[in-house]
Amino acid sequence: MNVVVIGGGAAGAIAALVAKKRGADVTLIRKDKEFFVKCSSPYVISGDVEYERAVKSDSMLTSNGIRLIIDEVTDIDTEKKIVRASGIDFFYNKLIIATGAYPFVPPMSVSGSVFTLRDGEDVKKIMDAAKSAKNIAVVGGGAIGIEVASELKKMGKSVMIVELLDHLMERVYDGEFCEKIERTLSENGIEIHTSTKVERIENSNVVTDKGTFEADMVVLSIGVRSEVELAKKTGLNVDRGIVVNDKMETSLRDIYAAGDCAQYVSIIDGKPVPSQIATTAVIEGKVAATNATGGNMSLNGLTNPIASEVFGTPIGRVGFNELDCKRAGIEYIKGYAKSLNKYDSEKDAKPIEVKLLFEKKSKVIIGAEMMGANIAERIDLISLAIQKKTTLGELALMNYCAHPKLTPLPFMEPIVMAAENALESLS
């Protein structure tokens, strides 16, 4: 069986590896010269991680017998089951589209030293420009924008973040978490301009509705859009991404999609959810490849767990936040907790803050926001709790381990404390 994979990011690479492992003949056609690990970009820019260490070797694919073609696919012929790249045809039995996403730039006039950030080439350009830049503006205060700004600041640059919305990360976190993030950035010397609309970039200066901010370099980090041109041209059902079902099947037979280019639904309300993160790509790639090669795997909606950093402080969320609930018309109750990541007898114990949301009637957990040390695995725990429709009562009685160097005090596990706090709000 011939499996052709278009795209070589996380979704494409994993899909190719899984399909190969399951016995298929696999061709991966990739536009990018190399597999650059995008989430490492901020740290490569600052020199904290060497560029080469953020590149995954292609031998990961080729040594497993995957045919790697560096080329751009121009057409898909769904009748003849052929993928065309630079005039060469590749026949497929099953096709997996993993074309990823591209950085979004709103229509505006742009001049000067202005960069978007997506692949390794972008990173190299930014690194090069940053050498001589003193004042750098980052437009867009999402996770990546914040990390890039933080890393540039650590390099000794003057850095500002310009954000259209009222808060940085407003689409990701509830207000109180956004404010903490903003405070941390301000305390570390980053200038923040929220509720500020960028009108144009003129000779690297950021012209906004609040005035002109001088800079000698600008990084645009406004978000990404699914790369769906090829899919549209091929006649696939495309919304904001390529529409897929729980098997990662598209609207056309024998064609699957996975990763940033695909649009799947939230586990909470069954509605489309933007989940353009690497782990979603990996999971969808695995599901697509398993089903494409005769297996049977269903993805029961996405919980969309994410984690990032603000000057060394981890932040993360999973499921729905309050804004999501309001938009979806879901009534909820909430629980808060503050704790430490170790026993309070440990001098290097660091704070953790947890907020949990539960659906009001069923008391089932639907979301979490966290900030502080060792929260990433706790985000995963809540992700599983959402997947398994865990109730408030069950979380409050969850068994957990304790050790002075490894966890909070036995009665200070923040997830349990937040569940208890929500429980109290009921009585």
Added chain:
Amino acid sequence: MNVVVIGGGAAGAIAALVAKKRGADVTLIRKDKEFFVKCSSPYVISGDVEYERAVKSDSMLTSNGIRLIIDEVTDIDTEKKIVRASGIDFFYNKLIIATGAYPFVPPMSVSGSVFTLRDGEDVKKIMDAAKSAKNIAVVGGGAIGIEVASELKKMGKSVMIVELLDHLMERVYDGEFCEKIERTLSENGIEIHTSTKVERIENSNVVTDKGTFEADMVVLSIGVRSEVELAKKTGLNVDRGIVVNDKMETSLRDIYAAGDCAQYVSIIDGKPVPSQIATTAVIEGKVAATNATGGNMSLNGLTNPIASEVFGTPIGRVGFNELDCKRAGIEYIKGYAKSLNKYDSEKDAKPIEVKLLFEKKSKVIIGAEMMGANIAERIDLISLAIQKKTTLGELALMNYCAHPKLTPLPFMEPIVMAAENALESLS
């Protein structure tokens, strides 16, 4: 309503606080002069944690309006509902017994500088003796024995561990994990004598069936036994601990038990499980106090999650290991994975190893063993997975977050990898 709590460790303290919060008049009668956090003992001994930092202030109780009595209970009159201590009677509507456990010492002749380890007084004695001791023998290779030995070694002492069983921690981990633990200790200069029966301790020398090991100080860390004398005398149903049901009710009306003195069942096979750990104490104390004060909380069996350290490397387990399965006659399949705690591009990334066990027929997760950085929260995640009867397929498709500084690479989450490994063993 009068709630009397006997014992002021984790179970007793939490039970008192919860009962008080729920409106009861609460008296806590405690033998110990202070509330010493036992899991910190190894680190207090080495001076890594100051003694005072491992003592919880009694104001935690008294400032909340709990009547604290430092005294020993001699009798319980279940007819008159009276608890007697030093001739003073305390009337109860509901009684919560949380008498804890005591260090087990097998019958043998003992002379010299020999110590058991349980409370703060024991710690002080060991600290004092360790000042002049050069060669120290630790008898018993469980979690605490290993941590005490490691801390003493870090202080520059010559340290040996003498263990009756074939492996250190044999009752806790499967062979391959025990061997890793032993290797780590050996590499750090600790002398290990397994399969060695201690016959007596003579002038601080350890006389065994394999010969006499010279030492000038001995720490006995052979395990603990439930403190059940008072319960037996009172006529409660006692097995290895005070038998309780899912409400933490004992066999006698209006009397509850919680923590190390109580015996409750495993969530996996419903059979009694030794779970003398602080977090179990906290959970049971909470359940007992809630039910004693008119609430309704049921504990659905214990998963018994534990974590400890071997020279800075965390180790942990939850649920059943292979030995437990064999004893219980449970057929299982297993999955292994090795990963890192961060992206491989991070220079300080540390290894993680995960082993998962699933019940063969249902494919439901029943246990995990882990070693390496950031495993404690993953142990908790599997604890919840066990509680929620999560299957192999569900774990393999779990959503999780990824970030270079905070988690493994997107396709390297060890829990998911281990589930996939088990899945492969099925095909």
